[in-house]
Amino acid sequence: MYCIGIDIGGTSVKAGIVDRDGKILKKESVPTDVAGGSDKIISDIARLILSLADPADSAFAGVGIGCPGAVNSGTGVVDRAYNLKWHKVALAEKLFCTVGKPIKVSNDANAAALGETMFGVSGKYRDTVFLTLGTGVGGGIVLNGRLYEGNEGKGAELGHVVIDTDGELCSCGRRGCLEAYCSATALIRDTKKAMEQNKDSLMWKFSPELDKVDGRTAFECSKKGDKTAEAVVGRFVMYLGEGILNFANIFRPQAVILGGGVCAQGDYLISKLKDYCMERNYGFADTPHVDILTAKLGNDAGIIGAAGMIFAELD
Amino acid sequence: MYCIGIDIGGTSVKAGIVDRDGKILKKESVPTDVAGGSDKIISDIARLILSLADPADSAFAGVGIGCPGAVNSGTGVVDRAYNLKWHKVALAEKLFCTVGKPIKVSNDANAAALGETMFGVSGKYRDTVFLTLGTGVGGGIVLNGRLYEGNEGKGAELGHVVIDTDGELCSCGRRGCLEAYCSATALIRDTKKAMEQNKDSLMWKFSPELDKVDGRTAFECSKKGDKTAEAVVGRFVMYLGEGILNFANIFRPQAVILGGGVCAQGDYLISKLKDYCMERNYGFADTPHVDILTAKLGNDAGIIGAAGMIFAELD
Numbered sequence: 001m002y003c004i005g006i007d008i009g010g011t012s013v014k015a016g017i018v019d020r021d022g023k024i025l026k027k028e029s030v031p032t033d034v035a036g037g038s039d040k041i042i043s044d045i046a047r048l049i050l051s052l053a054d055p056a057d058s059a060f061a062g063v064g065i066g067c068p069g070a071v072n073s074g075t076g077v078v079d080r081a082y083n084l085k086w087h088k089v090a091l092a093e094k095l096f097c098t099v100g101k102p103i104k105v106s107n108d109a110n111a112a113a114l115g116e117t118m119f120g121v122s123g124k125y126r127d128t129v130f131l132t133l134g135t136g137v138g139g140g141i142v143l144n145g146r147l148y149e150g151n152e153g154k155g156a157e158l159g160h161v162v163i164d165t166d167g168e169l170c171s172c173g174r175r176g177c178l179e180a181y182c183s184a185t186a187l188i189r190d191t192k193k194a195m196e197q198n199k200d201s202l203m204w205k206f207s208p209e210l211d212k213v214d215g216r217t218a219f220e221c222s223k224k225g226d227k228t229a230e231a232v233v234g235r236f237v238m239y240l241g242e243g244i245l246n247f248a249n250i251f252r253p254q255a256v257i258l259g260g261g262v263c264a265q266g267d268y269l270i271s272k273l274k275d276y277c278m279e280r281n282y283g284f285a286d287t288p289h290v291d292i293l294t295a296k297l298g299n300d301a302g303i304i305g306a307a308g309m310i311f312a313e314l315d
Numbered sequence: 316m317y318c319i320g321i322d323i324g325g326t327s328v329k330a331g332i333v334d335r336d337g338k339i340l341k342k343e344s345v346p347t348d349v350a351g352g353s354d355k356i357i358s359d360i361a362r363l364i365l366s367l368a369d370p371a372d373s374a375f376a377g378v379g380i381g382c383p384g385a386v387n388s389g390t391g392v393v394d395r396a397y398n399l400k401w402h403k404v405a406l407a408e409k410l411f412c413t414v415g416k417p418i419k420v421s422n423d424a425n426a427a428a429l430g431e432t433m434f435g436v437s438g439k440y441r442d443t444v445f446l447t448l449g450t451g452v453g454g455g456i457v458l459n460g461r462l463y464e465g466n467e468g469k470g471a472e473l474g475h476v477v478i479d480t481d482g483e484l485c486s487c488g489r490r491g492c493l494e495a496y497c498s499a500t501a502l503i504r505d506t507k508k509a510m511e512q513n514k515d516s517l518m519w520k521f522s523p524e525l526d527k528v529d530g531r532t533a534f535e536c537s538k539k540g541d542k543t544a545e546a547v548v549g550r551f552v553m554y555l556g557e558g559i560l561n562f563a564n565i566f567r568p569q570a571v572i573l574g575g576g577v578c579a580q581g582d583y584l585i586s587k588l589k590d591y592c593m594e595r596n597y598g599f600a601d602t603p604h605v606d607i608l609t610a611k612l613g614n615d616a617g618i619i620g621a622a623g624m625i626f627a628e629l630d
Contacts, residue, residue: 148566156567157567161564162561173595250565252466288466
């Protein structure tokens with residue numbers, strides 16, 4: 001038995017045959033034709049599916065799709081995806097006409113969260129909170145081995161939780177959201193600000209021009225002992241730590257899993273986060289431990305997680 | 316078919332026979348004998364149960380218990396309850412020996428959340444977030460009609476979510492928790508502070524001595540147009556609004572339900588909260604509405620919710 005997982009990104013649509021163990025047997029992709037409109041992208045997806053598998057094959061259990069934006073996972077309608085310029089696109093219904101197999105559509109961060117929990121970080125967790133730290137901060141919640149998505153699939157917006165009332169302006173219009181402190185965008189903003197205030201920082205050697213600053217600048221220079229960089233990393237860890245502690249107190253999950261580019265920092269980031277959280281864990285004497293770790297599936301998390309949505313329905 | 320619901324409070328242990336519609340058919344209570352130790356309170360609870368119902372009656376489905384503190388709802392062990400001076404009390408096991416019926420123990424705010432969702436606010440919600448605004452801020456999460464409690468029942472600590480990093484000190488040791496702004500304790504602290512800074516405030520007429528200030532002082536004077544009181548209420552609404560928006564974005568529930576003494580302010584509080592949240596709702600154009608309303612069951616929420624835990628298991 002196998003599924004097809006589809007990961008719709010801003011630049012490419014990736015598809016893969018995924019087996020019951022979360023292994024990708026075959027992969028294909030096409031550029032995302034945003035200018036072509038939603039029907040063009042949907043026909044591209046149909047072509048990928050039909051190229052990978054035969055709908056008449058009884059071992060082909062269904063198609064899971066992770067899509068950016070606001071997705072109604074109950075109806076399979078993409079209510080709004082800014083990157084794709086989509087509004088109210090009946091993705092599941094249109095694909096079902098072509099493929100005739102179960103189609104499940106969710107937000108891409110939700111799909112990745114499920115993939116990591118089912119197949120990535122070891123498969124030993126049933127309750128996890130997943131944060132992707134990228135341009136924004138995405139979130140996914142897996143409870144009892146299944147995605148929790150909220151009413152119309154519009155929950156798990158974990159980047160849009162205010163941790164500093166009246167703080168930094170967020171893309172959502174509120175102030176002080178986790179995303180406004182812990183996205184790569186925020187990290188780069190804070191790195192640049194610190195560099196401007198400290199012209200002798202080692203970070204100027206690592207990124208001689210402000211335009212070249214990225215999510216690694218502060219981390220790499222912090223590892224070399226640059227005080228200004230250490231302060232930027234310390235602030236990033238503080239805010240992310242507060243966010244993780246919040247999700248620990250809300251869900252008391254078995255693990256908080258971090259994905260996205262910043263997680264390439266691996267143990268250097270994780271050990272700092274663990275130290276921060278350990279000291280502040282609510283009722284730590286009687287409270288079960290919450291693991292903090294980085295995602296393992298990398299770029300394949302989207303495809304595997306999307307397929308996982310179908311497997312989870314079958315369980 | 317009926318259950319017995321038990322609500323263990325700091326001053327009294329309340330018990331009631333509850334029918335399938337959440338109606339209390341008969342109630343009894345005894346003072347909470349904290350000095351007598353856990354075994355004394357457990358024998359008092361056993362006596363209440365045996366006085367209300369006959370364990371041999373097949374219509375008697377079980378006993379649900381709401382207990383303050385850190386409760387492992389999986390094992391029925393109360394890990395720690397400061398008010399009761401309990402530590403690692405095997406409540407479910409000990410009562411089962413006497414009663415021989417299913418026993419379910421949870422944190423009291425969790426039980427109240429379930430009671431409100433099943434029987435209180437109308438029964439039309441399946442996914443709700445419940446906040447009790449009292450001495451502290453307690454929380455309960457109901458997803459798909461069932462309590463979500465987290466690992467070992469230690470989740471849903473919704474009062475201990477930081478909304479203002481490095482803000483007011485909280486009882487849990489962190490700074491800036493929702494509890495540090497939206498408990499009655501915090502409201503009274505802020506009311507007193509505002510009164511000390513504004514000697515001509517109407518609040519001095521309402522509460523001539525600072526010792527007499529309670530959760531109503533600022534609200535009652537705000538209703539009469541006192542600017543200082545309005546500012547205190549405005550700040551309370553801002554923080555509570557931020558907390559509610561956070562839970563809306565995390566869970567996208569059908570409703571956020573508010574319990575506790577402050578909710579006696581009813582529509583005056585709710586309409587201000589709705590206005591605050593409406594303006595800041597994430598992606599409001601495509602996002603399902605989240606109701607904000609006050610609890611309906613009052614003092615009986617504990618008993619009814621505790622019984623509800625047994626009914627929910629039977630569903």
